[in-house]
Every structure is written in C-alpha cells, then in structure tokens.
Amino acid sequence: MNMDQPLLKATKIDKIFPGVVALDKVDFTLKAGEVHALLGENGAGKSTLIKCLTGAYHRDGGDILLNGETISPRDTLDAQGLGIGTVYQEVNLLGNLTVAENMMIGRQPKKWGMVQTKQMNRQTKEILNQYGLDIDVAQLLSTYSVAIQQIIAIARAVDLSGKVLILDEPTASLDAKEVQMLFGVIRKLKQKNIGIIFISHFLDQVFEISDTITVLRNGRLIESVTTVDISSIDLVTMMLGYELGEETKLKEHDGVERETLVEFCNFGHKQLIEPFYLAIGKGEVVGFAGLLGSGRTETAETLFGVTPHDSGSATFKNENINLSSPRAAIANGFGFCPEDRKTDGIIADLSVRENIILALQAQRGWANPLPKSEQDEICKKYIKALDIRPTDAEKPIRLLSGGNQQKVILARWLATNPEFLILDEPTRGIDVGAHAEIIRLIENLCEDGMSLLVISSELDELVAYSHRIIVVRDHEHIAELVGSEITTNNIVEAIAADLNVDNGQYELKGVIS
Amino acid sequence: MMKSRYLPLIATCLIFVLAYALCYWQFPNMLSTRVVGNLLTDNAFLGIAAVGMTFVILSGGIDLSIGSVIAFTGVFIAVVLKETSLHPLVVFGLVLVITAIFGGIMGAIIHYLEMPPFVVTLAGMFLARGIAFVISTDSVPVKHEFYTFLQDSFYRLPGGGRITVIGAAMLVVFFVGIIIAHRTRFGTNVFALGGGIPTSKLMGVPVAKTTIGIYAISGFLAGLAGITFSLYTSAGYSLAAVGVELDAIAAVVIGGALLTGGSGFIAGTLIGVLIMGLIQTYIIFDGTLSSWWTKIVIGILLFAFILMQKGLLLAASAQKK
The missing domain is CATH 3.40.50.300 (P-loop containing nucleotide triphosphate hydrolases)
Incomplete structure (x- = not known):
C-alpha cells in the first residue's frame, strides 16, 4: 500500500x-x-x-x-x-449476554451446530488481553x-x-x-x-x-x-x-435593583446537590453553567420537586412555599422544561395541541376539562407566537423537528403563565435557526417580567442572555459571575479552576437586595 | 455475585424439593415411581407447550395462541382420522407443518409490521380456536389401533411406575430445547432479542429470521402438545385446552425466566411445570381440597417469583453503584 x-x-x-x-x-x-x-x-x-x-x-x-x-x-x-x-x-x-457472547455473537465457533463455549471464551480472552483487560468473559x-x-x-x-x-x-x-x-x-x-x-x-x-x-x-x-x-x-x-476576544457584551444591569421573586435557603439534597442559597429576581435570567453531570440538572430537579429537597426551605414573594412535588411547584407558578425532551418532555403520540395544554390541564385538575374552543385558542396563540411549524395543532408531536418540539414544550409552560420558568438545555439538538429563535424568546420572556433559570452547555448562549451565571461543579455551586464578569473565558476558568478558589468568592453579591 | 444469574433457577429447584419433601412427609406414597411417571404423563402437553413459550418469553415476546392451537390440533387430527384413511403419523406430520407455519406467520407479522406480539398472538388465538370450531363443534373420539399401540407402550420403572410415550416425548423436547437455547447460535440470538432488538440489529443478529423462527418453534411445539393431548385424551374437542397458554406462562415464570425477556432457562420451565403438577397431585392425594387450590398456590408462587426478580434486579443495580 x-x-x-x-x-x-x-x-x-x-x-x-x-x-x-x-x-x-x-x-x-x-x-x-x-x-x-x-x-x-x-x-x-x-x-x-x-x-x-x-x-x-x-x-x-x-x-x-x-x-x-x-x-x-x-x-x-x-x-x-x-x-x-x-x-x-x-x-x-x-x-x-456474557462478555464472550457479546464479542462473538454471529461468529461463535461451532462444532456440529453447537457453540463451543470454551473455545469462544478462550478466543475472547485472547482478544481482550491485547487491551490489558483480564476479566472473566463468562460473566x-x-x-x-x-x-x-x-x-x-x-x-x-x-x-x-x-x-x-x-x-x-x-x-x-x-x-x-x-x-x-x-x-x-x-x-x-x-x-x-x-x-x-x-x-x-x-x-x-x-x-x-x-x-x-x-x-x-x-x-x-x-x-x-x-x-x-x-x-x-x-x-x-x-x-x-466568533472571536472570543471580541466579547464586549458587558451587562449594564449591575445597578438594577430587582425585587426578589423566589428565594431558596440552604436548599439541597443529600446525594444530588450540596445545599445552596439562590435568590432570583423578577425578570432576571440566571444561567447555570457546568459540565455534564456536575449538578446542574440536579439543581433544577430539586427546585421543581422532581427529587424533593431534603434540606432548606423556599420562599416565593416572601412567603414560605412547599416544593415537595412537581404538582406543588406548578401550583406555585413554576414551570420546568426538562433536559431530555424525548423521554421527559413530549408525549410523542399525542398531538401538538394535547402536548401544549397538558400542564395547564394538570393545573386545573382533571375534573375541570379545558373546553375545546379554549384549547384551540391557546394553541393558535402559541403556534403563532413561537412560530411552531407545521402549524397544524392536531399533528402528532413526534412528526415535528427537534426545535419545534422544544417550542411546543415551551408553549406548554407558557400557557400556564408561570412566574418562574426553569429551562434545562433548551437548545440541545435543534438546528441553528430554531436555536436563535429560542434565545430571542428567552430574552423576550425576561423583558416581560418572567424569571428564568436556564441551564446550558453552550456557554456563548448563556453569556448572551444571562444576568447572572452560577457555575456548578461536583454537585456544588462553586462560583457566581455577575455583569461584566460574564464571559465565556471566566466561565471556563471557573469550571476548570483548581479547588484553591478562595471560598470567599462564593459570597452572594450584587443583585440580591 | 455471578450466581445471581442462576438464583431464580436455584430457587425454583429448592421450592420443588421442599414441596416434594412436604408431600412425602404427609403422604409417604407420593415418593414412588408411579407418582413420578404420572407427573410426567399428566403434564406432558403443558410441558411441551411451555418449552415453546420459554423461547418466546426469552426473546421478550409472548404467545397467547398456544391453547387454541392445541385444541385445533386435536380436532384436526380426530376429524382427519375419522374422515380419511391416512395413517396417524402422516396426520401428525401434516398438523405439525401447519402449526409451525401458523406460528411463523405470526412471527413474520410481529417483525415486519412491528406489531406487539401480544396483539398478534391474541388474533392467532381467536383464529385457531375459531377454525377448530368450524371443523367440528362436537368432541370427536379417536379410535385407531396406532393410538392404542402408542398409549399402551411404556417403559416400566422399578416400583411399577410408567414412563409413557408422551411423558418421554416431553423429556426429549426439554432436552432438545435446552441444547437449542443454550448451545446454538440461534439460542444466543433469542437471548439477544430479549436484551434489546435495536441493539441486536446493530450487532448483526438476524432479527427477522430469529423472530420468525421463535414463533414457528412455539407453533410447532403447540402442535406437538396438541398431538400429545390428543393421545392423552383420545379425542379432539374445540373447547379443550382453554387457558393453557397462561399455565405455560406461569410455568416459565416460576421456572425463573424474566418476563421482560433476555434471561431464563429451559430447564427451569421443566421444574416449573413439575411444581404445578405436584400441587395438583397433592390435592388428589388429599382428596378433600378443591382443585381450585392449585390456582391459588400457583398465584402465590407467581407473586413470590415476581417479587424475587424485582429484588434481584434492585440488588444487581445497587451492587454496580
């Protein structure tokens, strides 16, 4: 050759x-x-x-x-x-199946039609030995x-x-x-x-x-x-x-005093996330950055009651609230778009309409069905507002593209008029156009006074819309970036920083009055 | 740790030994070759059908048509023997071809149309039962010297017990089933399907061939069970063997197979069938209990096994963490 x-x-x-x-x-x-x-x-x-x-x-x-x-x-x-x-x-x-069967399936050594297990195990062992793996292949x-x-x-x-x-x-x-x-x-x-x-x-x-x-x-x-x-x-x-160096989008908000909407004190879960303090103001977007498995999603799920917190308390407009289950969270005006929309978000065989009204219906209770005309109206409104395509609300949602499915899930929560919306990876796996639209949507929502907590692996995206960024690592909130500190470089540094970071840095500053 | 795979099988064997010991303690006569011989003969048709069901369940499927296919087979044999002068062996061959093709078609529908096995075999169940009724609504007796010959052939065990032709047939079917499931490529493929069809496909398992093969085997063995049943009862009746598929599923689960597929043993199913037969025998020996107690005990056993499987799964996942 x-x-x-x-x-x-x-x-x-x-x-x-x-x-x-x-x-x-x-x-x-x-x-x-x-x-x-x-x-x-x-x-x-x-x-x-x-x-x-x-x-x-x-x-x-x-x-x-x-x-x-x-x-x-x-x-x-x-x-x-x-x-x-x-x-x-x-x-x-x-x-x-055993390790050996996995390795040799379809080409097991045979003698008179019978698989020669010992020979198969030996061959597998030889193959794996080349990789420094010495394990019992019959397991x-x-x-x-x-x-x-x-x-x-x-x-x-x-x-x-x-x-x-x-x-x-x-x-x-x-x-x-x-x-x-x-x-x-x-x-x-x-x-x-x-x-x-x-x-x-x-x-x-x-x-x-x-x-x-x-x-x-x-x-x-x-x-x-x-x-x-x-x-x-x-x-x-x-x-x-784009050039990282050109990142000049400095936030002007440092002076803005926001009224605190929700406040979580010493909130946490033994296995999932260390207790943390988090306060989110009205109309504020808090970004969560961190690597996969760092505790970002775990934070969101604890906040929403998917895995109920086992320490701390939460207040909403200065009143104590119960967040022991998603139902309780919804009743308090929370909304949550989960990370894996295929398994946790959409119900693939239901129509777009049914998917949109799901959370609203749950909020009203099953004994109080939403009239069809109202359902249609809600769907029409959001399909138009979010530009969901195709516009046919009766189509099963599985036929839509990823970006449009994401928009339907957003519509589901927007229909409940949440005051606090948690988005876990809202732009994952969707095309570039839809990407930009969802980012714009996040910005619009926050301008309308909604508070958002957004988790994303796409740092530039977080930088674009967040007023504040919390960096999570090893199931702990390790840093907080505000205003002009919000740059992808700083986030990456915070994620990558050695644990010698001065603990004082994780003092809550700025926006919380 | 490795033994967790064999735990259900070991548990089944233990239960069988314990149950037998209990029976022996109350009725010492139960430990005789006669009882053992009868246990095999009386449960032969169920055992043979249950081997087919084990293949199906190992692959993650289910076959609800078994009881109906047994009834169809019985009626078909009885009517053909009555109406024509064909030798029973020819009729047996014919009916086995029909039932194997019937099963194979169900397998093909399940695979190519991506239909759930539950629905497809439910349709098969009605179809086979319906055809049995169309052939004859009455119970048709079988009178043929070959039948008498088969029924009178047996191997005498010391102590007076008899291994009849159908009892021996069941043992042979189990033996062949064990070889196919645990010692051939086809068998590994069956387990692979039970582990996950998309992954199997990616790994190069011939999914279509295997699925069709599995249901063809199940149909074939249901036909063989029908022949056995016909020899056992000397008649064909379209209302016979109602619900046998459920007994077979119970035997498979008690035998330690996972209903979700991918894990289990043909040999376990044999013990499962024998446990069910043993309960029946105990009730006959006792003489005062209603035979419905069999169902109650099987129900309790099934619950126990499902709980044990769940426990094992939890233990396995906890161990991994």
Whole structure:
C-alpha cells in the first residue's frame, strides 16, 4: 500500500434533509495510525458525517474512498464488513449476554451446530488481553462497569472491522481514571495502524489524544489542522464561529435593583446537590453553567420537586412555599422544561395541541376539562407566537423537528403563565435557526417580567442572555459571575479552576437586595 | 455475585424439593415411581407447550395462541382420522407443518409490521380456536389401533411406575430445547432479542429470521402438545385446552425466566411445570381440597417469583453503584 495514500478519504460529502442542508461539501481525510478528532457544536454536522461514513445515512453527494477504493456502505453492518467500526456513547452491547457472547455473537465457533463455549471464551480472552483487560468473559456483560463495557465494545469493533474505528463521545460517562484507561487502549490501537475518529466535547481530552483536528460548523468544514499547531482559544473560536476576544457584551444591569421573586435557603439534597442559597429576581435570567453531570440538572430537579429537597426551605414573594412535588411547584407558578425532551418532555403520540395544554390541564385538575374552543385558542396563540411549524395543532408531536418540539414544550409552560420558568438545555439538538429563535424568546420572556433559570452547555448562549451565571461543579455551586464578569473565558476558568478558589468568592453579591 | 444469574433457577429447584419433601412427609406414597411417571404423563402437553413459550418469553415476546392451537390440533387430527384413511403419523406430520407455519406467520407479522406480539398472538388465538370450531363443534373420539399401540407402550420403572410415550416425548423436547437455547447460535440470538432488538440489529443478529423462527418453534411445539393431548385424551374437542397458554406462562415464570425477556432457562420451565403438577397431585392425594387450590398456590408462587426478580434486579443495580 502506498504510504501516502490516506486510509479513508471523503470528498465533497453532501447530505440534505427536508429544509436543512446538514452537510455541505465536507471533505474529511483519515490516515492510518492517527487519532483524528471531529469537533463542532451541537448541530454542526458531526454525527451526520459519521452516519454517512457508516452507512446509517445515504449521502446525497460526494465520494468515500477506503484504501483508495470507492465505498457506499448500505448500513452499519455493511460498513463493519468493509472495515469501519463504530462505538457509541451508549454502549451498544447486550447486558444480558456474557462478555464472550457479546464479542462473538454471529461468529461463535461451532462444532456440529453447537457453540463451543470454551473455545469462544478462550478466543475472547485472547482478544481482550491485547487491551490489558483480564476479566472473566463468562460473566454477564452487565456485571462490569461502563468503562470496561466501552473497551469491550471497542475490542469488538476493531476485531470485526480492523481499519477505521469511530468513537462517538466514548468518554461522556467515564471518570478521569477510566478515561486514561480508554486512552491507553486508543494508543495501542494507533500502533496497530488503525485510523481512529474521535468525537468528544471535552477539549482537554481532544488535545491529549488526537493528532489531527477537524472542525465542522453548520454543516461546513471549517478547518483541518494538526493538533500541535493550534491553541485552545483558536480551536474554540473555530467551533463557535466568533472571536472570543471580541466579547464586549458587558451587562449594564449591575445597578438594577430587582425585587426578589423566589428565594431558596440552604436548599439541597443529600446525594444530588450540596445545599445552596439562590435568590432570583423578577425578570432576571440566571444561567447555570457546568459540565455534564456536575449538578446542574440536579439543581433544577430539586427546585421543581422532581427529587424533593431534603434540606432548606423556599420562599416565593416572601412567603414560605412547599416544593415537595412537581404538582406543588406548578401550583406555585413554576414551570420546568426538562433536559431530555424525548423521554421527559413530549408525549410523542399525542398531538401538538394535547402536548401544549397538558400542564395547564394538570393545573386545573382533571375534573375541570379545558373546553375545546379554549384549547384551540391557546394553541393558535402559541403556534403563532413561537412560530411552531407545521402549524397544524392536531399533528402528532413526534412528526415535528427537534426545535419545534422544544417550542411546543415551551408553549406548554407558557400557557400556564408561570412566574418562574426553569429551562434545562433548551437548545440541545435543534438546528441553528430554531436555536436563535429560542434565545430571542428567552430574552423576550425576561423583558416581560418572567424569571428564568436556564441551564446550558453552550456557554456563548448563556453569556448572551444571562444576568447572572452560577457555575456548578461536583454537585456544588462553586462560583457566581455577575455583569461584566460574564464571559465565556471566566466561565471556563471557573469550571476548570483548581479547588484553591478562595471560598470567599462564593459570597452572594450584587443583585440580591 | 455471578450466581445471581442462576438464583431464580436455584430457587425454583429448592421450592420443588421442599414441596416434594412436604408431600412425602404427609403422604409417604407420593415418593414412588408411579407418582413420578404420572407427573410426567399428566403434564406432558403443558410441558411441551411451555418449552415453546420459554423461547418466546426469552426473546421478550409472548404467545397467547398456544391453547387454541392445541385444541385445533386435536380436532384436526380426530376429524382427519375419522374422515380419511391416512395413517396417524402422516396426520401428525401434516398438523405439525401447519402449526409451525401458523406460528411463523405470526412471527413474520410481529417483525415486519412491528406489531406487539401480544396483539398478534391474541388474533392467532381467536383464529385457531375459531377454525377448530368450524371443523367440528362436537368432541370427536379417536379410535385407531396406532393410538392404542402408542398409549399402551411404556417403559416400566422399578416400583411399577410408567414412563409413557408422551411423558418421554416431553423429556426429549426439554432436552432438545435446552441444547437449542443454550448451545446454538440461534439460542444466543433469542437471548439477544430479549436484551434489546435495536441493539441486536446493530450487532448483526438476524432479527427477522430469529423472530420468525421463535414463533414457528412455539407453533410447532403447540402442535406437538396438541398431538400429545390428543393421545392423552383420545379425542379432539374445540373447547379443550382453554387457558393453557397462561399455565405455560406461569410455568416459565416460576421456572425463573424474566418476563421482560433476555434471561431464563429451559430447564427451569421443566421444574416449573413439575411444581404445578405436584400441587395438583397433592390435592388428589388429599382428596378433600378443591382443585381450585392449585390456582391459588400457583398465584402465590407467581407473586413470590415476581417479587424475587424485582429484588434481584434492585440488588444487581445497587451492587454496580
């Protein structure tokens, strides 16, 4: 094989979904023995590109060459046979089978039609030994930790494919030690001349493990660079598409005295979040920043009574309130759009109308049904106000795009006229246009005097609309940024800061009168 | 820790031994080869059907058509033997092909139309029962020298017990079932489906072939159970074997399989069937109890097993943290 020839070369890949160009002439080149990080914000086209490479989607244009030959994988199995294996964030193996069965399913050694279990176990053990894993392969997979399962999944993918390995956010649910274990495996695979595509949201990991970085944004290729030649600031700039240095949006509000709407004292939950003090003024947007699993969502769920707090108390307009359940929270004028709208938010088979009136109906009680005419009126109002498409309120919500589903959930809570609305990742997984609309909506709501608590992984977004930002780490509120302190740099520093931060910094300042 | 997988099976075996010990303590006669032989003969049709049900439940499905297919098989055999001069073996072969295809079609509908097994096999249940009625509404007796020959063939155990043809057939079916479920690729695929169909698909499990195969096996074994039932009763009656599918499900669950699929043992189902038969035998020995007590005890056992499964799941997830 020609040494200069790339292992995998994709040129001018196009992928068009109804109404959206998901990939626009994207080039991608992977060499053997390199770790190639694929970066981009949500909706940049990373997963679409991966799906085109693995055959989960069919590209609308462009060529994919593997070892110089054009390929068009029909589906993921076909891609696997061609040499492209994928390991997803959620381990896609079967917990109810043994490790060996997972590794060898469909190709178990047979003799007279019978699976030779001992031989299968031995082969599996040999494969896993190459990765430094010495475990009992006759055990059920579910008895092992996610990190071990992840490595088993990688070993399986490499064993089946052997040329290209795609790792889609493999570290998302691993702790630091496990990440190092996984990186050890990746380095071994590099030596075996396997080309690895690594997708991660953790930039430090990208810098640690990758040789090359490709950045996508809005379905376009921004740049492919070698890792040693780029600084993290430049990288973030490429991903976000604006200059961090130009961040001049200083908030003028420091002088603004807001009337406190809700106040939480010593509020917390033993396992989920350390007790915290939080006061939110009328018409204020408080942003919550922190890494995944830091305690952001846990804070929101405790506030809303999903997991009732076990310490502290809350007041609403200076009166003590009960927040022991979501129902109680709704009765007090709270609203909550959860993070995972697919499982916690929408009811997929109900119509848009039914989804919108759900919370309002719950507030009124089931014995007091909302008249149909009123329902229609409410739906019409919000479909227009939020520009929900398609405008047919009787369509099952599952047929809508992610951004429109998100808007329907927003409409559900807006219909209850909440005074305090909690949004957990309101812009996750929705396209860029809808993204901007939701941000605008947040700003409008707060101008109308609603108080909002917004959790988001997209720092620039938080910076754009928050009056105050709370940084959460390790289940603790560790810092608070106000006014001109609110910059993505400061947030990142706060998240990344060592624990030597002066405790005095976490004094509540400014806006609370 | 690894033994948690086998815990339900061990629990089932323990319950069986304890129950048998209790019976023996009250009625020493129950520990005889006669009782054991009868236990096998009386529960042969249920046991055979329950093997098919185990495959279905391991894959995360359910088959409600079993009882109706048994009734259909019985009526079909009786009427064909009465109306034609075909040899019973030919009729057996014919009916097994029909029931296997019937099951396979249900499997195909479940897979290709993405319908819940509950609904599809419910339709199958009405269909098979209806066809049985169309063939004959009366109980049709079977009189054939081959039947008499089969019924009179047995292996005499020391102590006077008899292993009849149908009792032996059940044991053979269980043996073959164990091999297929735990020692073949098909068997692993069945477990894989029970673990999750989308994941199985991603891992390259032939989902369509496996699903159709599972329901074809269940249909085939329901047909075989029907033949067994026909030999056992020497008649075919369209109202026979009502609710046998529920007994089979109970036997599978008592045998330690997870109703949600993916975990269980064919051998456990055998013990489950025997436990149910044992309760029945005890009631006959006692003579004063109503036979409905069988249902009550099975109900209690089922509850106990469901609670145990839930407990094991909780324990397993707690251990992981």
